[in-house]
Amino acid sequence: MFKRHPATRSTRSRTLLSAALAAVCLGAAGSATAVEFGQVQAEKSTLTFVSKQMGVAVDGKFRKFATTLAFDPAKPTQGSARLDLDMASIDAGSKDANDEVVGKAWFNVKEHPQASFVSTSVKALGGDRYEAAGKLTIKGKVQDVKAPFTFRQDGGNGIFDGYFTLKRLDFAIGDGAWSDTSAVANEVQIKFHVVAAARK
């Protein structure tokens, strides 16, 4: 295996290289073989988060959110995504917590029933890694966020997995007495797992 003849190896890599070049040229020319993933499969996608209470990680999730996206791995920079979250569908880990977080001090769901993320740019980080930058709006407050993600194909589906960390106080999530970060940490990690089929 390691003693493969050097000539074989270089021939092989030359073939690979020309194939790659061809792919790039075709891509630039707007080839019909490029696949754009955009048919989001809501029931297979998840939006979860981890908050820290008294140093203990507590898992939560949003049961209802809508994702609109367009992503072609051959043209990642043209990709775009939008997430709309139904804030009332939050599950913060327990009934007590759920009753609490919809209230004024936390998400104030009555006045702000929706939160959203709208991408402004996507860049390739190499390999299967990418990064989406965009605007996150929660409780009427807007912040720039960058979310690294991986993309892989599984049959006809594209699978996006990524995360980012936000500081809840930047959005006034849990203000007043709850701004005490020794009880509930400021950092909250958001994780998304989105499955989208190729558009035909």
Added chain:
Amino acid sequence: MTPKRYTRTAIGLHWLMALLLIGTFGVGLYMTGLKLSPFKLKIYSWHKWAGVAAFLLVFLRLAWRAGHRPPPLVAGLPRWQEIAAHGLHHLLYLLMIAIPLSGWLMSSAKGFQTVWFGVLPLPDLLAKNAELGDLLQTVHVWLNYGFAALLAAHVAAALKHHVVDRDDTLTRMLPLLEKNR
């Protein structure tokens, strides 16, 4: 000759744990009625941490007891009192294990891991399961009521021996009374 008193270590552990358990019990009763707040999260954590400390101490105490048998009960007790005293002591040990254990399992089932003093994570022996969590909460609460009832009997018996029978039952469990030996 067989000793008539508990060892100093046994006495120390008895009273240290008595303070810790009664304190944890009181905090438990107080905290559940609080409105959700950062303070409530903190006091719940302290309740758990104190309970876990008691859980560790009871094993230390039992290990010490295994190597240093307690003195025989004061002489001349009716048979039923001997049985009641031993039975009660064993039940108290059992509850000193079962109560924190039920608390630990309840926390796991409710999806809140116990991290001792915010530093040492205890493994979650149960996966998150809301119904099981509620069931274990009921178990934790009823074990505590049982504990309160047994403790009342335990304390009443100790005081009765001291005040009515005027025997050495209480003094031999009290610290700093070495001269009574």
